[in-house]
Amino acid sequence: MLKAAGFAVLAVAVAVVAGVGTAVRSEVVAVSQPVPTLTPTPAPRPKPIPVLKPTPIFRVEATRPKVVVANRLYSQGKVPAVPCALPGRPPLSKAELLSYARVMVKCLDQAWRPVVVAAKLKFRPVALVEVYDSRKPAATPRACEDPPKRAGAFYSDDKICINWPEYIGTFPIRDEATFRDAFAHEYGHHLQNLAGILDSYELGHRKKPTKAVQLEDERRLELQANCLGGAFLGANSVSFDLFGPKYLELQYVAKHQGDELSAPVIRDHGSGSSRARWTLAGLYQASPSACNTFTAPPIEVS
Numbered sequence: 001m002l003k004a005a006g007f008a009v010l011a012v013a014v015a016v017v018a019g020v021g022t023a024v025r026s027e028v029v030a031v032s033q034p035v036p037t038l039t040p041t042p043a044p045r046p047k048p049i050p051v052l053k054p055t056p057i058f059r060v061e062a063t064r065p066k067v068v069v070a071n072r073l074y075s076q077g078k079v080p081a082v083p084c085a086l087p088g089r090p091p092l093s094k095a096e097l098l099s100y101a102r103v104m105v106k107c108l109d110q111a112w113r114p115v116v117v118a119a120k121l122k123f124r125p126v127a128l129v130e131v132y133d134s135r136k137p138a139a140t141p142r143a144c145e146d147p148p149k150r151a152g153a154f155y156s157d158d159k160i161c162i163n164w165p166e167y168i169g170t171f172p173i174r175d176e177a178t179f180r181d182a183f184a185h186e187y188g189h190h191l192q193n194l195a196g197i198l199d200s201y202e203l204g205h206r207k208k209p210t211k212a213v214q215l216e217d218e219r220r221l222e223l224q225a226n227c228l229g230g231a232f233l234g235a236n237s238v239s240f241d242l243f244g245p246k247y248l249e250l251q252y253v254a255k256h257q258g259d260e261l262s263a264p265v266i267r268d269h270g271s272g273s274s275r276a277r278w279t280l281a282g283l284y285q286a287s288p289s290a291c292n293t294f295t296a297p298p299i300e301v302s
């Protein structure tokens, strides 16, 4: 039956290809041969596909205010470089630190003004920069009264207050880097104030947050201030001479000020790695577009 079927196939083939040529005929003859029975090659067993745990998709909570998630401040491009005539050496006294801060705040105002205006927000310069000494509470200037505990500096109502002994120590280059980082951070809170982010967050957008959720919210706010500070410093790396030892000190400071190093540990400003992540993102990109901590997954604001 098989052979007969083979010839039948041949006949049909010849009828179709008659007169076409040798090549076709020899092909047809080959078809007429008994078809060898092939032992089927066992198909290779598919290797088991490793089961990967799905990466959880982070979704920004719908309750988070639009003013923090999609603020116009984020989409105005780079912070400009401005001429900034800082003192030529690190401050070594209370008076020197204060005059350093008052020069630096003018540079911050000048650099951020066009970004704030482009975002169609109303710009106000920082109204006052003052110093205090947390070891001498009775001598605290009125503008800085009731300073928060453990603070190196704080921002409140357009004012920046500096706990000056924190920045005058035995290692001036590091102290200067710590001060620049802290002061640019406090100015970051001023920007959050101008942009409506501070109010929105301080007034609270949650009904009954757990302590952990509350702390994460605070970290988002604080880490954003770090990033905005970094964006200013990155944009003005020439004025701030951030190329040699001063850059390395700033990088060191960014990494070594995490909540885990404070006593008692209060997780409200971010771990060393989170702080470095946001400060350096601002520094490298020199733009508030790097600073949307409110859409970042929790692991980045730890």
Ligand SMILES: [Zn+2]
Residues within 6 Å of the ligand: 185, 186, 189, 222, 225
């Ligand atoms: Zn802060």
